[in-house]
Amino acid sequence: MASSTLSLIYSNRPQRLTQVVATLIVALGPLATGMGKGYSSPALASMQLPAPANSTQSYYFSITAEQGSWIASLSLLGAFFGGVPSGLAMRLGRKSVLAMVSLPFALSWMLTVFASSVYMVYASSFVCGICSAVVSLVTPVYISEIAHPEIRGCLCSVAKLTANVGMLMSFLLGVYLDWRQLAMVASIAPALLFLALMLIPETPSYLLYRGREEDAATSLTWLRGGLDVTRELDTMKANIEVMRNESKVSCYREWRRDLVKPVLITCGLMVFQKFSGANAFNFYAVPILSEAFVGINPYSAAVVVGLLQILAGMVSSVLIDTVGRLPLLIVSNLLMSTALAGFGTFLYVTGSDNGVVAGARLDWIPLTCALIFQVAFALGISPIAWIYIGELFPLKHRGLGAIANSVSYACSFASVKTFFDFQRLLGLYGAFWLYAGISLIGLLFTVTLVPETKGRGLQEMEQNYPTQERYTPIYSEQEKENKLIP
Numbered sequence: 001m002a003s004s005t006l007s008l009i010y011s012n013r014p015q016r017l018t019q020v021v022a023t024l025i026v027a028l029g030p031l032a033t034g035m036g037k038g039y040s041s042p043a044l045a046s047m048q049l050p051a052p053a054n055s056t057q058s059y060y061f062s063i064t065a066e067q068g069s070w071i072a073s074l075s076l077l078g079a080f081f082g083g084v085p086s087g088l089a090m091r092l093g094r095k096s097v098l099a100m101v102s103l104p105f106a107l108s109w110m111l112t113v114f115a116s117s118v119y120m121v122y123a124s125s126f127v128c129g130i131c132s133a134v135v136s137l138v139t140p141v142y143i144s145e146i147a148h149p150e151i152r153g154c155l156c157s158v159a160k161l162t163a164n165v166g167m168l169m170s171f172l173l174g175v176y177l178d179w180r181q182l183a184m185v186a187s188i189a190p191a192l193l194f195l196a197l198m199l200i201p202e203t204p205s206y207l208l209y210r211g212r213e214e215d216a217a218t219s220l221t222w223l224r225g226g227l228d229v230t231r232e233l234d235t236m237k238a239n240i241e242v243m244r245n246e247s248k249v250s251c252y253r254e255w256r257r258d259l260v261k262p263v264l265i266t267c268g269l270m271v272f273q274k275f276s277g278a279n280a281f282n283f284y285a286v287p288i289l290s291e292a293f294v295g296i297n298p299y300s301a302a303v304v305v306g307l308l309q310i311l312a313g314m315v316s317s318v319l320i321d322t323v324g325r326l327p328l329l330i331v332s333n334l335l336m337s338t339a340l341a342g343f344g345t346f347l348y349v350t351g352s353d354n355g356v357v358a359g360a361r362l363d364w365i366p367l368t369c370a371l372i373f374q375v376a377f378a379l380g381i382s383p384i385a386w387i388y389i390g391e392l393f394p395l396k397h398r399g400l401g402a403i404a405n406s407v408s409y410a411c412s413f414a415s416v417k418t419f420f421d422f423q424r425l426l427g428l429y430g431a432f433w434l435y436a437g438i439s440l441i442g443l444l445f446t447v448t449l450v451p452e453t454k455g456r457g458l459q460e461m462e463q464n465y466p467t468q469e470r471y472t473p474i475y476s477e478q479e480k481e482n483k484l485i486p
Contacts, residue, residue: 016148018223022200023143023155025193027162029098029135032105032189034166036128040072041285041302042174043182047071047121067118071125072283073416078129079136079409093210094142095202097134102194105131109187113180124183129409131190137389137405144390145203146223153320153387153454160383161313167282168306175299204233208240259400262392265450266404269329269385272442274411276336277435278377280419281370291428292347292366301367305374312378324454325384326446332380333443337436339373344432381442391453 047063063071092100108127115121139159147155166189174182201219208216216236220229281288285305289298319328346366385408389401422431 016151016225018225019147019151019155022146022223023158025196025200026098026139026142027158028189028193028196029102029139030159030163031166032186032193033132033135034163034168035170035186035189036075036132036166037163037282038167038170038174038306039182039186040068040075040283042171043179044068044071045286046174046178061117063118063121069417069420071118071121073413074122074125075129075132076409076413076416078126079133080129080406080413082130082133082409093202093206094138094145095197095200097138098142099194099197101131101134102190102197105135105190106187106194109183109190112183113187115180133405133409136386136408137402140386140390141401142203144387145205151321152391153325154317156387156390157313157317157320157383160378160386161310161317164306164309164313164378168303168310171303171306205236205240208233208236213237259393261449262388263400263403265392266385266389266401267407268445268449269381269388269442270404270408271411272333272438272445273381273385274408274415275435275438276377276381276442277340277415277432277439278374278382279412279415280431280435281374283416284419288428289366289370292343292370293363295361296363296367301370305370308371309374309378312375313383316379316383319379320384320387321454324452325387326450326452326454328380329384329446329450330380330443332376332384333439333446335376336373336381337439337443339369339376340432340436340439343369343373344429344436347429347432348427388450388453392451 044063048065048068050062104127108124108131111124111127112121115124140156143156143159144152170182170186173185177185201222202215204216204220204223207213207219213233217229217233220233221227224232285302286298289296289301293301316328343366346362346369350362389404393400419431422434426434
């Protein structure tokens, strides 16, 4: 990722430097959400330790396994409730919404730091989930609206990469910090986001749509590295004016025709992403790996898996704009279903009922399956499902990506809460076979419905619809120099 980012910065097109800077700043939001995702795995272990004998009852407390499952899943429930309101909030501006949510995000972590009961931790987890939902929706939209088509996929994948970095940071720091100290560290990223947002502009497309033409020109000039943006701005302005003048009847027809397919695709990808088993694995990595391994420390294996997720995300950020979204999705689902089936088969064959004893010499089998699964997830469906939210919707309806956002977190909550139910009913091996089957269905869904968007302008996706169903393009394809995504 470092080399690809540097190549963007030192490109002979100076406008890319400011786009990279803006992307890295807003990526502090996904970093915070990633730390929240990885928080429960190490924190719950320290929360379940008995309170010291000489402790004051108002500060130290321990939790049960059931309470721990609620702490882990309440953030996802909060994210579900925060999804749709975050789409409505985008009417206030992409940058403005990120700024408004960053301070509550940081303060919610402080509620955990000073918690005197488990109910305060519940509240903190729920509020963190709401803030995470807003950040997860707005960040890819902001990036997609400022990025050049040739690097948009790369820059959008930075958001998912930093989320993986945040999760790995929680895994690593959790070895040395207790749950209060880890929460204190987690509050730093959203606080930095609030401060750093002062350095970057609002997206020019949003500003034009709100009639703030001077601000849009200033924003676009900054993003283009000081180059002349008059022609691009005029083109964007003319097309946005057409969008404003559309009748209510045409808007209704646009909803019925133009928006159903993007909603279906983005929501479908989120369902298959969350029920692939990755969520359950991330939240319960140590217990799962403890059952699979004999001679490998499950804590160390969890860190290795997290590290490989980051490396796979770095590779994905390059391949997304070279290979394309669709091929990566296909390979991702294919490898995931194979690895999950292999992991479940190993657990079944080595189960006590089958008389096969798994020695340490066989630990490489489940480890390889787990690594392939996590790498395939981070390489394809994990970042690309979020990228499509920013790419498939037309400008004035881009807030409808909140529907997919809410579906994502509803499925996350369901997948985390039902994992132990699946394990109890089907066995751990049966749960992973179930996830393998879901990934296989996701492969069929991808091949059948998901379009390729590599290198296309945000509104150029209209070519996937019949002529009568197309939405208004932001820039004309004949304007070859006008490559900036509005």
